[in-house]
Amino acid sequence: MTDPSTHWRRLAGSAVLLDGFHALKHALRFGAEVPVAVAVDRGAALALAGELAPDVRGPLEALLTEVPQAVYAALVPRPHPTGVAALAVRPSREAALERLRRLPRTAPVVVLDQPRNLGNAGAVIRLAAGFGATGVVTTGTLDPWHPTVVRGGAGLHFATAVERLDVAGLPPGPVFALDPEGEDIRGVELPDDALLAFGSERSGLTAELRARADHLxxxxxxxxxxxxxxxxxxxxxxxxxxxxxxxxPGAPDALEAPEAPEALGAPEA
Structure with a gap:
């Protein structure tokens, strides 16, 4: 049997770090290829799976290798309270782009226009996966597969398409961009093929994205x-x-816009 720490170091440069039990759980649920996974207390991790995620207990039992605390701490930059970590193969960029560009879509694509905060980007990916969005696209320099983003996304990068593109390369579809000068969202029905665009925390939408927007x-x-x-x-x-x-349950068939809102605002990234 290959030493897990040796196997880990061999893969670490190209693989996706799954930090903690919940990230590993979600990745397995959504079909991630996980070549190595470690736990400080294998029994405790399997017990947690039995309690919270019995659907992945079998795969975890076959996958998890127990390692000493010192070995675990040497493998991960920020040890997780659950004492579990794994490496996964990053999904194919070509497959993700094909999924993002395919029409018709049954759910929108979320676009983060030059985001800066890694944790916020991860939280958005987690939300997008929960709502069944087609994917999340970032523009600018932030890497949506950065370990801190993956940690914030709780492994749900594997449940949706996540890629970085420039504005010119965005998937097809009408762009609905959030902006304080825009129309009240409560009076607008968002189509399934929409690109929902959100600007950065300091400067809002870039001029390039604003010019690409069909609706504010x-x-x-x-x-x-x-x-x-x-x-x-x-x-x-x-x-x-x-x-x-x-x-x-109880969702209306169509949106009814209320009377004039008190005020309208833009998001903060």
Whole structure:
């Protein structure tokens, strides 16, 4: 049997770090290829799977190797409270791009226009996966597969398409961009093939993305509140889309816009 630490170091340069039990759980659920996984306490990790995720207990039992605390700490930059870590093969970029560009789509693509905060980007990917979005695209320099982003996404990068593109290379579809000068989102039904674009925390949408936008939308916000957190803005927008599709118990068949909102705001990334 190959020493897990040797196997780990051989793969670490190209693989995706799955930091913690929940990241590994989600990755396995959505078909990730995981060549190596370690745990400080294998029995405790399997017990946690039995309690919280019995569907992946079998794969974990076959995959997990117990290692001493010192070995585990040497393999990961920030040890996770669950004492579990794994390496996964990053999905094919070509397959992700094909999924993002395929029409018709049954769910929107979320676009983060030059985001800066790694944790926020991870939270958005987790949200997008939860809502069944087609994918998440980032523009700019932030790597959406950075270990901190994957940690924030709890392994759900494997549940949706995640790629970095420039604005000119965005997937096809109408762009609905969040901006304080936009139309109240409550009066707009978002189509399944939409690109939902959110600007950065400091400067909002770039001029290039704004020029690409087909519609500017604003979220309702009370006066003197300057912005929402990026993940909150994405959640509100995706929930609004889901209501327009009549998803969930009691969801209306069509949106009814309320009377004039108190104020409208843009997201904060």
């Amino acid at each position: 939308l604003a979220l309702p916000m009370r006066p003197q509140v300057s912005s929402y957190n990026l993940a909150t803005s994405v959640a509100m927008t995706l929930y609004h889309w889901s209501l327009g599709r009549g998803r969930g």
